């Protein structure tokens with residue numbers, strides 16, 4: 423069982439890599455998988471080809487905010503489980519929990535504690551958990567009982583991208599996120615960019631575990647509105663990511 427979290431600067435390929443991880447696990451028969459979209463700008467559902475109904479954020483906004491909302495005869499835990507199941511989209515071999523908008527200005531401590539407890543319990547029912555994060559790592563820092571086995575930090579092939587990866591790693595330490603191992607992935611790279619960036623990568627002091635090439639097929643899939651689940655095994659991104667996932671999920 424592994425819980426992996428994908429992080430990195432905006433637009434570097436977090437959602438793509440998270441979706442490819444889910445795709446890999448489904449193909450390997452390592453199911454069931456819980457995919458968590460922790461980015462307020464949610465689009466993991468789209469890349470996984472699954473329709474998202476409610477989000478945890480929308481439930482929170484719907485007045486699911488305090489003790490008084492719980493119907494008589496229901497325990498707090500039963501109520502939260504019932505409500506949260508509405509935000510859990512069921513796919514073939516995986517479920518997707520979409521966090522949606524973060525809370526507004528009100529006090530949400532009560533509901534946040536329940537959500538956290540629910541998520542920690544929920545994760546236990548799955549073989550693997552794959553979490554697509556926003557750059558701030560906020561949801562990740564909220565998880566309490568479960569450790570993140572692998573933090574995959576994605577950078578695009580540029581000096582700024584790699585520096586941003588460093589900041590994500592520092593942030594994870596600062597926020598005391600319990601991470602087993604951090605891994606660094608360079609996305610949209612060419613041989614030339616890799617060579618040019620190697621001094622910068624060296625300074626990151628984190629082994630580069632995968633280099634994912636630019637793949638024109640992703641743009642085509644986006645234009646056609648197809649999910650990443652429909653990419654062929656030979657697609658450059660799928661083939662390049664496979665050894666990375668072999669490494670993570672065979673541990």
Ligand SMILES: Nc1ncnc2c1ncn2[C@@H]1O[C@H](COP(=O)(O)OP(=O)(O)OP(=O)(O)O)[C@@H](O)[C@H]1O
Nearest residue numbers: 431432433434435436437438610634635636637640
């Ligand atoms: N290796 C690649 N080759 C070609 N296009 C790619 C590659 N990786 C990602 N993309 C494209 O780049 C865009 C951003 O990717 P993605 O949505 O995965 O990034 P993200 O880090 O999740 O972004 P955000 O911060 O907005 O959530 C998408 O259009 C995606 O299809």
Ligand SMILES: [Mg+2]
Nearest residue numbers: 436437461465
């Ligand atoms: Mg994303």
